[in-house]
Amino acid sequence: MAAAELLERAGYRVEVPEGQTCCGQPAWNSGDEEQARELARQAIHQLREFDHVVVPSGSCAATMICHYPTLLAGDREWQDAAYDLARRTRELTAFLAEASVEPTETPARFPGKVTYHDSCSGLRQLTIHDQPRQLLQRVEGLTLQEMEDTEVCCGFGGTFCIKYPEISEHMVSDKVERIQESGARAVLGGDLGCLMNIAGRMQRLGVPVKAYHVAEVLAGHADGPGIGEKG
Amino acid sequence: MPTDRALGRRGKAMQISPQEFKPQARAALKDATLQQALGRAKVGFTEKRRKGVEHFDDFEALRERGRRIRDHALNHMDEYLERLESMVQAAGGQVHWARDDAEARDIILGLCQQRQARRVTKSKSMITEEIALNPALERAGMDVVETDLGEYIIQLAKEPPSHIIGPAIHKTRQQISELFDTYHHQGALKAKLREIPELVTEAREVLRDKFLSADVGITGANFLVAETGSIVLVTNEGNADLTHTLPGMHISVAGIDKVVPTLEDATTLLRLLGRSATGQEMSCYTTFVTGPRRTDDPDGPEEFHLVLLDNGRSRMLSGPYRDMLRCIRCAACMNHCPVYGAIGGHAYGWVYPGPMGSVLTPLFVGLENARDLPHACTLNGRCATVCPVKIPLPDLLRQLRSDQFRQDIVDRRTRLGLRVWGYLARQPRLYSLATRVGSRLLRILGGRRGRLSRLPLAGGWTSGRDFPAPQGARFRDQWKKRQQQRRQA
Known part of the structure; x- marks a missing residue:
C-alpha cells in the first residue's frame, strides 16, 4: 500500500491487475524452465497495457527485467514482448528516484x-x-x-x-x-x-x-x- | 569423468564426498575451531582484494581484457595447443596427452619409475588433487612431499585442501603447532602454541633436505604460453622453483584449458590473478619455464615433461558451461561467497570448493553425484562481480539446476511443491483464494504475538527464525476496498 501511495503522490495513476500472481522466480531458480516460461508469458500478458510497471521488490523486478528476455529468447511470439516489458519495468526506488518528482x-x-x-x-x-x-x-x-x-x-x-x-x-x-x-x-x-x-x-x-x-x-x-x- | 579412485574418499583421516554435502556442512557449522579459522580468513582475503583493486587505475577494463583473452584462447584451443606442443618439443621438452585422470596418473607414474624415483617433491597443484596423484605414487612406494607450506601442513594432517590457494586455511595456529610437534618433535613440545615465524622456519628446514634429495619435481601450471612453449608458475614461497630446478626431472601437469596465445596475454592475466587472489600486484615468485636445462644453463632439470589433461574439459568446451573454462583459479569467488565463509571448503566434498567448485564438481563427477552443490547457493551474485574473467557463476549454477530438473535429479518434495505452487500461480482465481485462505490461517496461527515459531512444512525456516503472520487484510483486499471507496466519494 505504501508503494502505491508513493507512486500516486508522484503523480501516477496506479492500477493493480486482478489476474497477476507470481513472476515465476521460484520456478526459474529451481530449474523448472517450462513453468517459469508459462508464468513469464502470463505476467507479460497481464502487464501489456501499462506505461510503467513498478515492482516493490528487487528480485521480482530483476526476474522480469533481466531474466524474462533470456527465458523467452528464441520464442518468436513472446521474445519482443519480453524485451518490451523489461523496458517498461522498474524497481520501486529506482523508479521514484528517476521520476525525481518534488514531494508535494x-x-x-x-x-x-x-x-x-x-x-x-x-x-x-x-x-x-x-x-x-x-x-x-x-x-x-x-x-x-x-x-x-x-x-x-x-x-x-x-x-x-x-x-x-x-x-x-x-x-x-x-x-x-x-x-x-x-x-x-x-x-x-x-x-x-x-x-x-x-x-x-x-x-x-x-x-x-x-x-x-x-x-x-x-x-x-x-x-x-x-x-x-x-x- | 574421473574414475572412482579420484572421486572423493581421499586421505585416510577424512572421508568426504560431494554426495554428503548436507551433513558435512552441518558438521562444519558446529566445528568451533573451524569457525574461528574461517572468520579470520574471510575478512583477510576480501580486504586485500579490495585494496589491490583500488590501487589499479581501471580494473574493470582489465577484467574485460582478461575475459577476451580467455575466450579467444578457448575458441581456438586446438590451434594453440598444437602450437604449444611444437614449441615445448623445440625447447627440448616432451608433451603427453591424457584423456582422463587414470591416464594422467599412469603417465606420471611411468615417468617417475623410469627415473627410478624414490622421493618426489611437489609444489601446490589443484590438478594433481583432481587426478588423485599422491596416493597413486605412494602406493608405488614413493615418498611424496608437498612443499607449499599450506599443502605440507594438510599432508601431515592427512586432509585434502579446503581452499584452492590457501589449502590449510581451515587450520588454526594451535592445530599447526600440534601437528609440527607430533611430526617434527615426536610430541616433546607437549602441543605448545608457537609463533608463526618459528613454525615457518622449522618447516623450511625440514623441507630443505627434501628438496635437495628429490628425484622428480612435480608442479602444476598457472598458464601455458603457446607462442614460446613456456609454463607459468606463481607462488609466494618460491617452493615451485626449488621443486622444478633441483631434481633431474620436472613434470608439469596442466588442464588443456590453461593455454593462452602469447606472453603478453599471460602477463595481462597475471595482473588479474595476483590482485584477485591476494590483492598483490604480483606474487613474490613468478617463473616462466621453457623446456629442460640448456647446455649453458647453470642449473635445471635434465628432463621436462608436460602432461596435458582433458578429463572432461573438451566436453565442457562444446556445451553450455564453456564460460567456466575461463577460470584462472584465483579463488576470489570463494573468498567472497557467504556460503563458503560459513562452512569452509571440505563440506563441498571434492577438489574444488565454493562457487567455481559448485559448477565444476557436478561437471567432473556427474550431476547425480553432486546433487546439492548447484543449490547450495543463494544466487546473491557477489562471486560474479569479483571474478577476474567475468564468469557468470550464478547463471551457470542455475543452468545446472535446470539440467538436474530435466534429468529428474530432484527430490520428490521439491518437485511436488513446485508443481502445486505452479498450478495455483497459473490460475489467478485459485491463487487468490489460496492466498486468502493461507493468510487467514497464518493470522490465526500467529495469534497474539503476530508471528509463528513453528510452521507445518516449513521447519527449515522456523528452526532458527520466526515467521511473520500477515498484518491485517491482504493487500489485494485493502486495495479493492480503497478503490471502491474512492469511486463512491
Whole structure:
C-alpha cells in the first residue's frame, strides 16, 4: 500500500491487475524452465497495457527485467514482448528516484537512526544502491547509519533458506550482528524475502530492532509495528 | 569423468564426498575451531582484494581484457595447443596427452619409475588433487612431499585442501603447532602454541633436505604460453622453483584449458590473478619455464615433461558451461561467497570448493553425484562481480539446476511443491483464494504475538527464525476496498 501511495503522490495513476500472481522466480531458480516460461508469458500478458510497471521488490523486478528476455529468447511470439516489458519495468526506488518528482505533500518523518540492507538481486542485477539512500534523505529526522557488509547476502536465497536452514541461519545471524553493531533502531530494505528472513531471526533472538520495507518509511507508514510484529 | 579412485574418499583421516554435502556442512557449522579459522580468513582475503583493486587505475577494463583473452584462447584451443606442443618439443621438452585422470596418473607414474624415483617433491597443484596423484605414487612406494607450506601442513594432517590457494586455511595456529610437534618433535613440545615465524622456519628446514634429495619435481601450471612453449608458475614461497630446478626431472601437469596465445596475454592475466587472489600486484615468485636445462644453463632439470589433461574439459568446451573454462583459479569467488565463509571448503566434498567448485564438481563427477552443490547457493551474485574473467557463476549454477530438473535429479518434495505452487500461480482465481485462505490461517496461527515459531512444512525456516503472520487484510483486499471507496466519494 505504501508503494502505491508513493507512486500516486508522484503523480501516477496506479492500477493493480486482478489476474497477476507470481513472476515465476521460484520456478526459474529451481530449474523448472517450462513453468517459469508459462508464468513469464502470463505476467507479460497481464502487464501489456501499462506505461510503467513498478515492482516493490528487487528480485521480482530483476526476474522480469533481466531474466524474462533470456527465458523467452528464441520464442518468436513472446521474445519482443519480453524485451518490451523489461523496458517498461522498474524497481520501486529506482523508479521514484528517476521520476525525481518534488514531494508535494509534507514529507514523511522517521526520527532516529536506520540502517539499509542491500538486497542482492536489486544491488547486483539492477545496480540499486544509491536510489533508496537518495530517497531516504528526504525523510525528516532520519539518519542513515551504514552497517558493515551491507552488500553481503542475508542468507534468504528463496528456497535456499528452507533447503539449507543451518547455513542460512548462520548467514542471517551474521547479518543481525552487523545490524546491531550499527546501533540503528530499524533496518530497511527493498525486498520482502530478505526482510522477513532478517526480521524472523531478530525476533527469535529477541533483538529490539524493527524491520520495514523502505517504501513504508518513505510513505510515512512506519509508525506502526515492524515486519513480524503484531499488526 | 574421473574414475572412482579420484572421486572423493581421499586421505585416510577424512572421508568426504560431494554426495554428503548436507551433513558435512552441518558438521562444519558446529566445528568451533573451524569457525574461528574461517572468520579470520574471510575478512583477510576480501580486504586485500579490495585494496589491490583500488590501487589499479581501471580494473574493470582489465577484467574485460582478461575475459577476451580467455575466450579467444578457448575458441581456438586446438590451434594453440598444437602450437604449444611444437614449441615445448623445440625447447627440448616432451608433451603427453591424457584423456582422463587414470591416464594422467599412469603417465606420471611411468615417468617417475623410469627415473627410478624414490622421493618426489611437489609444489601446490589443484590438478594433481583432481587426478588423485599422491596416493597413486605412494602406493608405488614413493615418498611424496608437498612443499607449499599450506599443502605440507594438510599432508601431515592427512586432509585434502579446503581452499584452492590457501589449502590449510581451515587450520588454526594451535592445530599447526600440534601437528609440527607430533611430526617434527615426536610430541616433546607437549602441543605448545608457537609463533608463526618459528613454525615457518622449522618447516623450511625440514623441507630443505627434501628438496635437495628429490628425484622428480612435480608442479602444476598457472598458464601455458603457446607462442614460446613456456609454463607459468606463481607462488609466494618460491617452493615451485626449488621443486622444478633441483631434481633431474620436472613434470608439469596442466588442464588443456590453461593455454593462452602469447606472453603478453599471460602477463595481462597475471595482473588479474595476483590482485584477485591476494590483492598483490604480483606474487613474490613468478617463473616462466621453457623446456629442460640448456647446455649453458647453470642449473635445471635434465628432463621436462608436460602432461596435458582433458578429463572432461573438451566436453565442457562444446556445451553450455564453456564460460567456466575461463577460470584462472584465483579463488576470489570463494573468498567472497557467504556460503563458503560459513562452512569452509571440505563440506563441498571434492577438489574444488565454493562457487567455481559448485559448477565444476557436478561437471567432473556427474550431476547425480553432486546433487546439492548447484543449490547450495543463494544466487546473491557477489562471486560474479569479483571474478577476474567475468564468469557468470550464478547463471551457470542455475543452468545446472535446470539440467538436474530435466534429468529428474530432484527430490520428490521439491518437485511436488513446485508443481502445486505452479498450478495455483497459473490460475489467478485459485491463487487468490489460496492466498486468502493461507493468510487467514497464518493470522490465526500467529495469534497474539503476530508471528509463528513453528510452521507445518516449513521447519527449515522456523528452526532458527520466526515467521511473520500477515498484518491485517491482504493487500489485494485493502486495495479493492480503497478503490471502491474512492469511486463512491
